[in-house]
Amino acid sequence: MAWLARFVAVFPWKHHAPLVLALAPAAWLGGLSFSETPLSYDHSTHLFKAWHFWTEMLGRGRLRGWSHFWGFGFPADELVPAGAELWVALFRVLSFGQLSWLRTYGVSFGCFLLFVAFAAYWFSRRYFGTAAAVASAWIATADPGATLEGGWNWCTYWGVWPVTLSASFALIGLVQLEDVLCFNRRRDVVWAGISLGIALLTHQLALLLLAVAVPLLLLDHLFRSPCLRLGNSLAAIAALGLAFAVSAYFLLPFLARSGDTLDLGHLGDPLGQVGRRLLQLRTFQNVWAPLQALSLLGAGLALRGRTRGGIFMVASAAAFVILSSDTLIVDLHLERALGSLIKVEANRMLLVAKLFWFPLAGHALVQLARMALRVHARSARWLRALCYLGLAVLGVAALAPARAALSRVRLDALIRGEDETRYWHDFKALVAWTHEQRSSTGELYRIAYHSWRGNHLPTLAAVYDQTPIYNLYSTPSQIFDKLPMTDEPELLAALSVKYVVSPNELTRGDLQLERRFGQLSVYRFTAYDPLPFTVLGAGHAELLEFEPERVRLRIQGADGNTRLKLHVASYARWQATSAGKPVPISTVPVYGVQYPVLMEVPVSDGELVFEYVYRAADWLGLGLTLGALAVLAFLFWSGRKSPGFAHDVILPARWRRLFAGGGVTALAALIGMVVLRTQERGSLLPPASIFHRITGKHLRLGELGCDKVAELSFRCGPHRVLADMISGVWGMHLCMHGPDVGELRVNLETELGSFLHGRYEPAKEGPGSIEVRVAGEALGSVSTRPSELSQQAVQFDTRAYTGREAELELRLRGAALHCFDFRVVP
Secondary structure (H helix, E strand, O other): OHHHHHHHHHOOHHHHHHHHHHHHHHHHHHHHHHHOOOOOOHHHHHHHHHHHHHHHHHHHOOOOEEEOOEOOOEEEOOOOOOHHHHHHHHHHHHOOOOOOHHHHHHHHHHHHHHHHHHHHHHHHHHHHOHHHHHHHHHHHHHOOOOOOOOHHHHHHHOOOOHHHHHHHHHHHHHHHHHHHHHHOEHHHHHHHHHHHHHHHHHOOHHHHHHHHHHHHHHHHHHHHOOOEEHHHHHHHHHHHHHHHHHOHHHHHHHHHOHHHEOOOOEOOEOHHHHHHHHHOOOOOOOOOHHHHHHHHHHHHHHHHOOOOOHHHHHHHHHHHHHHOEOHHHHHOOHHHOOHHHHHOEOOHHHHHHHHHHHHHHHHHHHHHHHHHHHHHHHOOHHHHHHHHHHHHHHHHHHHHHHHHHHHHOOHHHOOOOOOOOOOHHHHHHHHHHHHHHHHOOOOOOEEEEOOOOOOOHHHHHHHHHOOOEEEOOOOHHHHEOOOOOOOOHHHHHHOOEEEEEEOOOOOOOOEEEEEEEOOEEEEEEOOOOOOOEEEEOOOEEEEEEEEOOEEEEEEEOOOOOOEEEEEEEOOOOEEEEEOOEEEOOEEEEEEOOEEEEEEEEEOOOEEEEEEEOOOHHHHHHHHHHHHHHHHHHHHHHHOOOOOEOOOOOEEOHHHHHHHHHHHHHHHHHHHHHHHHHHOOHHHHOOOOEHHHOOOHHHEEEOOEEOEEEEOOEEEEOOEEEEEEEEEOOOOEEEEEEOOOOOOEEEEEEEEEOOEEEEEEOOOOOOOEEEEEEEOOEEEEEEEOOOHHHOOEEEEEEOHHHEOOEEEEEEEEEEHHHHOEEEEEEO
């Protein structure tokens, strides 16, 4: 312990004692995960993703790309940023790989909790001073939180922590951006660009955070400064540009292909209800009501005292509370102008709002303490004693409900490690056996985990056995729209499933019990097929190579009608060549009309190659990121000799008014364009939707004829069939909606393409069906899936009618009417 004594002796306690005090609770809470790694809920998946990033991404010289480890494959770290994996990888490097992945993850998570407290302290200190910063860090650490609202329950028990990590980097970046606006230094531009860039690379919610907070920070400076400094403004713009450029290698492809994710957004509560909760001091779940009152008091004190950053802090706090409501969609209909809003969980805005409410509460505490000290210094002894007695009574009255609230969320039950994880010891024995099986064969196969809904532990299996998995029921992997969740024999065969693991007894003719590990049973799937392809027509194929981003096959005996279906999910970056010539890729169902996720191509004799390549957005993003890193290095090196970023020009008041007027005009024009866009109902559905083509005469509901009353809106007697935002079992969707009062029939003569692609959301239990006919020929029919599977996709083959007009007949019944759309695929 001599090193500890020396550290205590030389540490500059006088300067850093407040920081140590601020981090003390977080150090205790984070220290719990050093010895016992949390594995509950999303933790298992985050641990897998960290291992996968280290071995399959960095290990293969990539930062993002294709992976075969989940289902039919998925774009790893492309539609979900890799900041959390980078955070865990940092501790893998610091430990020189000597810790197990479990312990590495536990240490990284404990340090994450410390970093959250540090960010809260750093951010609050900038605007409200050291004492308020310590209080803010303590409040942030002690926040129990709740579903989607952050806090240690949401991060530690439920394991949803990357968004909080991203928000913490954003706070650090906003402080650096404040320095840029005040001092115009190159080093501040560098650190602002890096911090904000990391925030964008850690969670996509940082886009919304910065889109709201940065303009409010600039507005605060505009009101705060007597003049406009051109150099400072240019430096701030440069810092923001560098932040976006640093993250561009992920951000640009993400924005270009965000449609490949499921609609998992949450609408939020009505604005009136959010306002009532604010007045009732119940804005945040499990947050002590007096603390919310302190936040409101701090907001009033900050505005009244014209505190530096007061407008920024209060306006941001209010804005994110408003954004947690349904007003953007229900009242403003912004989903018509920005369709990606349906992918946003509005409740998460309360997590962001806390970043600004908690510093205001700390500010109020400090101001009240200073006021009490002033009164104390001027009061008689008997009055002081009376005040102390009153404060004691108020404290007991206030702490009683706080104690009751904290008792509902126990600290000692937060860390659910190996011993508290269901079936953990059986699972360890299982993966030891599956590792042996993987090492003893070169076959391509997956293991399906048939467990309980919401169980994420199977995603951890690959860390131990390096075997691709297929996890039934909803998991964090289901953010991708081409990962199925059911267990039909045709689906398991196409996935090359060899074993099925379940804690429950499975009685199916195609499953044979292999062995048991405690309560976990391993079944052999008798229809297992190791070949990840199907030849349709004459000829046969031989698999030559099956790598993450390159698949090669040799085709022999093919004729002009031969096609090959590759059992890999179809995404925009895949390209195919047959005998050296490019061939088009069609997205086709796994079987029948179900699960249109696989790739199919026409083939000829020779070598067929599938490659996962960069597209324009990928090359542009990579170029911007490499350029940004070079600029950051130059600014960091040159900042030692010339600390200023840009020549400081102080513009007179009239220029300030000119810039302000121009900004207001541009903002008004932007708002006007968005308002006009929200009036266009046609944007609710994609241009290829068949419902853009129909009029009232093409539609019947039961025995009722229909009339078109507006774009994508039809009146059928007393009922309406229209396009709208529909809330499903999980997520929001833009689709057609009709009442379940009879069969809905669509009959129209229209030009068809290769396929008719459909989506439906059976948001209620009950029977339903979809049937499609073309020119009187039945193309197929399907019964709706259970509502727990959320939005489903089907696809009907119309290649026999491509480019020709034909009579299309569509019939929907029952549960299918809740939310549906069909579009023509060229």
